[in-house]
Amino acid sequence: MDRLMKVNKSAELAIIDFFRLLLENDRVSGIFTLRKINKDDSVDYCLVTDENRLDEAIPFYPFMPANAGQILSRFSPMNKPVAVVIKPCELRAFIELVKREQGTLDNFLLISYSCAGVFPIIKTGDEPFEKFLPSYWETVKRGGISQGIRQTCKVCEHFLPMNADITISLIGENKLDSECKMFLNTDKAKEFAKDFEGEMLEEDLESPVINSLLTKRKGEKEDLFTELSSKYSGLDGMINIFGRCIGCHGCSRVCPICYCTLCDFESHNYDYSASILEREISQKGALRLPPDTIFFHLGRLIHMSFSCIGCGLCTEVCPANIPVSTLFIKIGEETAKMFDYIPGRNVKEAIPVTVFKEEEFAELGE
């Protein structure tokens, strides 16, 4: 049983009230949340420090303009506490970055929620997803998979936050519009929420609705993987999937795990000099230019797939519609399984390539 606070207001109003209390009492220096930019329903992440500007905050809006884990790593460590509301996958990304010494957990009050998925980034010519929003929130209450959300979200199994100080329960909450359940998971959370008005209860976050959603999503994932595995097989499969890559490296820019500022693939290490090109062409008769696009994807898969938290931004930004994240989630599952690793589960869990066990893989080495 987990300790929770029930507030008789809609989840969004309750959390904004909570923010107001935190700011008024000077318990935090700022709130990191999604907000509305203008009337066109554009949304961005923002660090709010003035309580009068909290009206713009829309903490649970089903949209991911960037991976917040990546953003948090840019501004931590903070000198004063900051409360952040982020999605479970973003939190896991942040944990992975902290492991890589790209940020610290100090002075963050980590608030997350059971996430029902987000809508795709609207590109030129796309229909806005606003029309789906009412049905989205109805589906959240029921615990179903909403129409119009991203493929990656439809197959996500880790929609309950790991390592959050406060978890807001959204999925399966029938009375989402009139009450809010805040699970206070840590002492830190209890300290921050100490004079926030609400009824203290004991309840489990995991409910039958959550479990049935998990089963549904697992089913979706199986279907997706089966569909994908028919496409990739051997070198031809690589060409099938990555052949239309334009080599923009956008997938690695938005990836929270790909944190290296001096990326090997963007270095001059793999530049083709004229003489190398001549040799290649004389051998092959033709050569795709720019070369090495498939090498880039394979290299990324090998280097960091085990830490892939499946946020799906790589697929989102791909101008060539390559299902990058699907492949990463598939390969990541396989590689993480080898080391009994779940990215973002525990900040103390070492990154697989930085440790070893003497007795493992004894069968390797012929």
Place this chain on the structure above:
Amino acid sequence: MGEVKINNFKPKIVGYLCNWCTYAAADLAGASRLDIKPSINVIRVMCSSRIDQNLILTTFFGGADGILIAGCHPGDCHYDKGNYYARRRYALLKKVLETLKLDPERLQLSWISAAEGKRYATVVNEFTERIRKLGPNPINNNSYF
């Protein structure tokens, strides 16, 4: 024509050999005048853990028919634990290739100590034979890679 080509096929193998064990073993094998197939092109590295997976991919995409990574036996690393890391990285690389159904057959990891000159010759000869049966690296005819 294709048949003849395969029969005459001389594999090009790149061997990443650890300076402290396998490279010395290769030396020993040579000094002992053991019969070693000339297919292997040796690159000396200071430790098997120096082999980043990108290096393997570059070698493979560069057209090598086979790649041999060889270092000290587990527990005998000159730097104490380098080969354990190498082993994990190799396992990871192999897993990714297997999942993508990219044949990892062209890749081999071997533990050969400085005293095992004979073993070095056997490993290289057997690996060469395996690659010869597999035929040339298909990447050499593929303009996408």
